Amino acid sequence: MDQTVGSLHTCRFALLVTVVSITTLMLAGCSTVNEGGGTAAAPTTSVQTLEYYQYQVKGYQNSYPKKTMVILTPTDARDTSGAGAPLNGNPAIGVVDDKSGNVTERLYSSPLGPILQQAIGRSADEAGLSASASSDVTYKPGIKNTTEYVLESKIRRCWVKKERSASSSGYGPVWRTMAEVAIDVTIYKPPFSVPFWTGSTDDTYYDPPVGSFGLGSEDEAGIYDEPGEVLSVALTRSVAAIFQRQDLRNLMLEDDIKSH
DSSP states (O other): OHHHHHHHHHHHHHHHHHHHHHHHHHHHHTEEEOTTSSEEEOOEEEEOOOOOOTTOSOSOTTOSOSOEEEEOOOEEOOOOTTTOOOBTTBOEEEEEEOTTSOEEEEEEOSOHHHHHHHHHHHHHHHHTOEEEEOSOSSOOTTOOOSOSEEEEEEEEEEEEEEEEEEEEETTEEEEEEEEEEEEEEEEEOTTOSSOSEEEEEEEEEEESOTTGGGOOGGGOOOSOSSHHHHHHHHHHHHHHHHHHOHHHHHHHHHHHHHHO
């Protein structure tokens, strides 16, 4: 009888150990190491607003001939191997890290193609061109229409990282955000298959700007509250850089003279 009771106690203890072990493994899979060396909750998620800030970049407005240009839908050609899967169809565009480098928030936006297409169209209008949009993503040569130029593009980089400084100022934690946008552009003149112009733009923007106000990096305050706003600045500057290119401007001005 005592041997039977001892066996039951042994089985119950083994079962308890198994349940505790499984629970520990499940918790470990859903948590990360926090700044204090313990465990922290899995990263949160947010969908950021990404947009073009019209007229933020100055100096190229109305410097192009009044030509028509169709803006094709840009292709999202980014290397997203380390970015994670989209969230409900929204692509990953960045992360928020704590001071130990742990991801505390994953950032997403609505699909990038339509966002960049609208941004390029607005920038083209600022330059003096007359832009319209197309759902096509690639240029189809051999088709002659009333459009004078067709712009095809690929998004090579669109990423933002907001991170907490390893040290803090007297006013609390210091955050720094870095955003990068890179775009490849090809402009065609229908019906020709040879590109009229090719180029690429890229921009890296820091918030707060490095060395701003003559203060040390730990004493500078950021301008923007949301990382999506910082990425929007980089997007705006990278898109505007397409039409800031002097070689493209000269080529279109020469083409305008020839057409007359």
